[in-house]
Structures are given as structure tokens and as C-alpha cells.
Amino acid sequence: MKADSISKILKDSALRITPQRIAVLEAILMLNNHPTADNIIQYIKNAYPNIAIGTVYKILDNFVSKGLVNKVKTDSDSMRYDAVTEKHHHLYCYESDRIEDYFNEELDQYLNNYFIKRKIYNFKIEDIKLQIIGKFSDNTNK
Amino acid sequence: MKADSISKILKDSALRITPQRIAVLEAILMLNNHPTADNIIQYIKNAYPNIAIGTVYKILDNFVSKGLVNKVKTDSDSMRYDAVTEKHHHLYCYESDRIEDYFNEELDQYLNNYFIKRKIYNFKIEDIKLQIIGKFSDNTNK
DNA sequence: ATAATTGCAAAAGCTTTGCATGGCC
């Protein structure tokens, strides 16, 4: 992805355009396995040896609060980040650390309708995310 | 819950019965909002001022590996623990930190069947967990 | 008896914070 299109994404989110922000966003988009902050920092360091860890965390928080990036919950210590903002679910592989996106509008529709008919007492649903746990049949890490 | 029944649970899981383990398991069962390790430690300290933090973490790991307790992923820093081992999902309230269990066998059946018909390429599903995000209508924290 | 568990304290992550410097608009 070109720096131009990334700049545009930042501008559209009313974020000041800085080289660090471009680098972080590009890293998340390139590293497709839902990178940790550390993955991102390592990736950036090639082109950008002086970037500060704190800066990356601040940028990530920033992106999250603007809805540009989402946090992905995992069982392990560190938070992972996801630049795909369309509604989707996740496939978790318990063998590798791989997490893949899973899109299925048909199922989302079904679940929406299901919970309209079958309300949960005392709870107003805003979103439903599936954690689909299992194993990839190949062994690549993409 | 009586110490007797808790001892039985430990014995059934082939775990050595110690006062610390009884206290931890009792705490998880009593604190119903999916407690953090720290919640558990605070709870235990009343009756048991000298319990070591490291011990509680070791006990929790132990319980998790025996399947007595499950870890619950959240957006926040700390892991939470769940003593309910039957298949269930979670309601996450984004306002409070409340997490409630949600059981629905009918829906589980449907999802099982759905994914038998509609396989995910390259992925073998072992379990599906719903994260149902929203808001409780009351304001209690139970 | 012996093997596992505990307590303690230190250390190891990951993430946040404060503040002076520098850069974007």
C-alpha cells in the first residue's frame, strides 16, 4: 500500500499525518496475522530505527479510539491489533498463534434475527463476535 | 459451598488437597463476576492473610490445565477466571466490567449444524464461543 | 519418605506516563 493512501486514511480520521503514524498503519496492514505491538515495532525498525516504543503504543491507542484499528483479545499476554474494520469474526488456531479473519454476512444476519426473537433478559446486545477455535490444516504461517 | 464439596472437586481432578487450593476454588465460585487473580487474592486474604501471590497464580494455572477453571479473555490487562466448565458463552458489558455466562444449547446445536454444512476452508473447528457485547439494563454489579 | 506445594522475593514481560524536544498545520 502506498504512503499516499495511508495518509488519506489518517486525514479522513482527522489525525495529524506523521511519518510514525504512517509507518504504524502500514505495518498493521502488511503484517497480516494480527500483530502485537512488538511485531509492529520490529517491522518498523528496519526503515525507522529510532522509533520509540511509547510512541507506538500512543499511536495504537489513538487509532483504536478513532476506530481505525481494533484490539483483538487473546489468551496470551499481549494485545493484538487488527486494521480490518468491517464486521468480522476470528479463527483462532491453538497450535500456532495464528488468528485469521472470518467474514460471513449470512450468519450475521441469522444471529441478528435470532436475538431479535429471543431476547436476553436484562441485556441489550450491540455486537456479537464469534471466536472460532480450532486448527488450520496447513502449517504455514502465511 | 462447603469445604467438603470443594475437596471432592480437587480429589476428582487428581489434585492434592491443600488449604490454599480450597480457598482459591471457593473464591472463584463465590465471586461470580469472573474474578481476576487480584480479586481472588483480596477475597482470600480475609481468611488467609499470608497467602502468596505466586501461589495463587500457580494454583490457577494448575486448575486451568486440569480443566477445572477456564481463562476468560477481555480487552483489559488482566486475565479473568471462570469456574463454569459446561459449554457457554459470555455477555460482556462495556460500561461496567461485568461478564455474565450465557447458556443456549439450541443455538449451539444450530451453529454446529451450520458449520458441518458450510465448512471453513483449511480450518477444523473445535469450539465456537460467542462474545455478546452490550449493556445490562440494570445497574447492579450483582 | 518423597514428591509436590507453598512463601518469598526478585525478575520478567507488556504497557503507561511525564516531560522536554521537535514537527505538523
Place this chain on the structure above:
DNA sequence: GGCCATGCAAAGCTTTTGCAATTAT
């Protein structure tokens, strides 16, 4: 120019680790 973002280093939290002492079986 003014304000916001960055770099740096320190500190905060949660969790893990190692080891000697203690306890369960």
C-alpha cells in the same frame, strides 16, 4: 505560533520464576 506528537527513560501492573522450607499422601 500554537498545539500536538515524539523520544526517552522511568515506573506501573500483572504474571512468572527459582529456591529453600513446608506439607500432603
